[in-house]
Structures are given as C-alpha cells and as structure tokens.
Amino acid sequence: xxxxxxxxxxxxxxxxxxxxxxxxxxxxxxxxxxxxxxxxxxxxxxxxxxxxxxxxxxxxxxxxxxxxxxxxxxxxxxxxxxxxxxxxxxxxxxxxxxxxxxxxxxxxxxxxxxxxxxxxxxxxxxxxxxxxxxxxxxxxxxx
Amino acid sequence: xxxxxxxxxxxxxxxxxxxxxxxxxxxxxxxxxxxxxxxxxxxxxxxxxxxxxxxxxxxxxxxxxxxxxxxxxxxxxxxxxxxxxxxxxxxxxxxxxxxxxxxxxxxxxxxxxxxxxxxxxxxxxxxxxxxxxxxxxxxxxxxxxxxxxxxxxxxxxxxxxxxxxxxxxxxxxxxxxxxxxxxxxxxxxxxxxxxxxxxxxxxxxxxxxxxxxxxxxxxxxxxxxxxxxxxxxxxxxxxxxxxxxxxxxxxxxxxxxxxxxxxxxxxxxxxxxxxxxxxxxxxxxxxxxxxxxxxxxxxxxxxxxxxxx
Numbered sequence: 001x002x003x004x005x006x007x008x009x010x011x012x013x014x015x016x017x018x019x020x021x022x023x024x025x026x027x028x029x030x031x032x033x034x035x036x037x038x039x040x041x042x043x044x045x046x047x048x049x050x051x052x053x054x055x056x057x058x059x060x061x062x063x064x065x066x067x068x069x070x071x072x073x074x075x076x077x078x079x080x081x082x083x084x085x086x087x088x089x090x091x092x093x094x095x096x097x098x099x100x101x102x103x104x105x106x107x108x109x110x111x112x113x114x115x116x117x118x119x120x121x122x123x124x125x126x127x128x129x130x131x132x133x134x135x136x137x138x139x140x141x142x143x
Numbered sequence: 144x145x146x147x148x149x150x151x152x153x154x155x156x157x158x159x160x161x162x163x164x165x166x167x168x169x170x171x172x173x174x175x176x177x178x179x180x181x182x183x184x185x186x187x188x189x190x191x192x193x194x195x196x197x198x199x200x201x202x203x204x205x206x207x208x209x210x211x212x213x214x215x216x217x218x219x220x221x222x223x224x225x226x227x228x229x230x231x232x233x234x235x236x237x238x239x240x241x242x243x244x245x246x247x248x249x250x251x252x253x254x255x256x257x258x259x260x261x262x263x264x265x266x267x268x269x270x271x272x273x274x275x276x277x278x279x280x281x282x283x284x285x286x287x288x289x290x291x292x293x294x295x296x297x298x299x300x301x302x303x304x305x306x307x308x309x310x311x312x313x314x315x316x317x318x319x320x321x322x323x324x325x326x327x328x329x330x331x332x333x334x335x336x337x338x339x340x341x342x343x344x345x346x347x348x349x350x351x352x353x354x355x356x357x358x359x360x361x362x363x364x365x366x367x368x369x370x371x372x373x374x375x376x377x378x379x380x381x382x383x384x385x386x387x388x389x390x391x392x393x394x395x396x397x398x399x400x401x402x403x404x405x406x407x408x409x410x411x412x413x414x415x416x417x418x419x420x421x422x423x424x425x426x427x428x429x430x431x432x433x434x435x436x437x438x439x440x441x442x443x444x445x446x447x448x449x450x451x452x
Contacts, residue, residue, distance in 0.1 A: 057267070058267070058271075060271075060274060062275055063274055063275055063277070064246040064248050064275070064277070064278050064279060065245055065246050065277040065278025065279070065316065067245075067277040067278060067313065067315075067316040067317075068273065068274030068275070068277040068316075069274070071274070071277075071313070072274070
C-alpha cells in the first residue's frame, strides 16, 4: 500500500530508508546462520496481493557467506534497474515451510502509488479495491 | 599535507607484532601443521611466509598503511599422495585465523561440479559453486581436466572464464586453490596463460623419502590405535624401500593402503592363531609377518596389480 512518500511498504524494513549493501549483507548473514535458503525475486506489478514475484535465478542453498548473494542482487539490479527486487529467506523446517524473511532491496525511481476504486453494487453497497497506476502500461514499460 | 601528517603520525605509533601473533592463535595452527605433516619443507616454508605477510598486513592496517589485500590464489602440484588435499584444508583454517577469509570453510570440487552437460548449463553451475565457496576456500582437484584441448566444443573453457573473472573481481571473498600433477598442470597453464598469471603462489609438493613415509605410517597407526612391533617396523622399512621401486607408487596413499592390508592380515593372524586370551597389546601390534606376507615381498608386485596401491 502507499504511505506519505508514495513508497511501497511491503515486507520488512519498508518504512525505513533504503538498506545499504552492508545492512543487506548483515540481514542475509542472519538468515544464513539460521539455515534458511535465500531467493531473489523481482516484479513490476507491486499490487499487495501479487505474492508470486519472478525468481531471479535459483534459490541459493548451502551458502556460508553473504558475498555471493549480494553479487546476485547486484546482477539483478543491473538487469532490472527499475523493478522492485526483494530478498526472501525460506525456512524449510517442518511446521514453517514458508518464507520467514522478505524485504525490498531495489525500487523504481518513481513510484506512482495506488488509486482507490469504489464500485457500487446491489443495494448501494460499495466494494473497494486498489489499483497501481503503474500497471496501466504494459509489462516492461511500467517504470 | 594531510597525508604527510598521517605518515608522521604513523611513525610515532608503534605496534606489538608479538602480541598480534599471540592473539591470532596462529602459532597453534602452524605448530599443528609442523607436527602432523611430515616432511613437505617447501610447503611449510611458503605457508609460514604467507602467515607472516598476512600478520604484518594486519599490523600495517592498524597504522593506516593499507596496501590492498594480497592475492592468495594458489596452485599445488605434486605426485599422488603427497598431501595436497590435506594441506588445502589446513590452509583454509590458517587463512581464517588470520582474518583473510571470513568463514574458513573448504569447498572441494572437481570438473564434474563445475562443468555442465549442455549449452547454458555450465555458467550457473560454476557460479553456484563459487557462491558456495565465498568466504572460504575453493579447492579444485585435478584442475587440468577443466581444459580439454582435443575437444573445442568442451564447456570447460567457459568454466575457466568465469573462474578467472571471480578470481580477479572477488579477491576479498574467496581463495581458489588448484591442485594436480605437475606435468599436466604445466600443460594446463600453457594453454591458459591468464590462469597462471592470476595465481600468485605455485607450490610444488616433493615426494617423500623412506624415513618420512615410515614416520607417516607411524602417525597413521597411532591415530587408529595400532603400532608396529620393533620387527614390524623393520619389515615396513624394507617394504617401503621395495614398494617405491614398483609401479603405481602413490606416496602416503600407498602407505595407507599397505597399513589397511596389514590390519587385515593381523586380524586374520589373531583369528587363526588360536590364542584364546588376547591382551590389548596383541590387538594393537602389527608384527613383521603381517607385512612380510605382502606380494611386494613374495612376487615383487604391488598387492593389487590392477590399480594404484
């Protein structure tokens, strides 16, 4: 959803200023110490219900050091400079089996934000939905 | 001006190299290396030099005299069984203690782990291995297999390309150690001059002498709670002398195999000997007859004539 600065606030740390590479490394290190597999994902459709972003490469297992992942993040930034990119840590332990960390590491220069759509239905009820202004344009030309 | 005053300041400060040395616990690792690895003089000298360099570098950094991280990629050449893999695993520990690598783990790979089977398979595979090795040491055994000049469509060259790139750009993140037999590695470097120039340390592992091999045998036995009887040791010295002249001699690896077979024979001797009450000394001791039964003595052939033994 949007906040005052029109910044997308999904996942962890999204109300903070953008993480530096050093801070990202420290977060990755935390996840690696817990034994979680790390994946890099990107999208240009930032709707909050769009949970499945595209994967950049394979998820990375059995790593010891964040340097390799940071290298991939930077590759992804180079390939998709104007997409949203997030880092996801997957916990495979029984009972969790789901992402346990997720935070945005790259965002487009301009984020137009979301518009609220009101739809009147039977009995003058109103259904609300939100719509990203960016998705008015076709994929790949949005930012 | 600012730089001058910085240097001036640096000359005034002093650091205690000894204190730094003690603090890094590096002595412990180096002593362990000296104790547990027999012979290998040139290797040990080089490791001591590297350790000294890294230590001095660390002290220099405290005084603000940075010189950039030295390149520590290495190439180990030597005959089979001269301890290349063993030293590589020690190397990662040493570099970790000195703070050169962050994690200090060893990722040991061969051609299979790096080179893919079809177009576009090699790069992700090599990159994945590199990512796994980051923060530690990447050990590529029999590295000359990466390059197959007789097949120009071989994907090995692609893997070498990526390796070269990471060795240059991610020097702070990982140390690459190549290992292989001397003549083949030389050929490998001839066809990949870029690789040769990016490797700072070429270390040649010498063959062991008879005394060294016997010392290694004793260490190996001690680790498994065995020992030679005095006659057994004499027989083993004789065995090594004979075995060295035969084909497929693989230094410490041959010693290990010979000891494994001696253990078999010892077990058989104890079993068929009919002695009821065995003491722990009986169970521990390798006698001369356990060694003399080898085909090396009887027929002048290695025990397993089909392969290296």
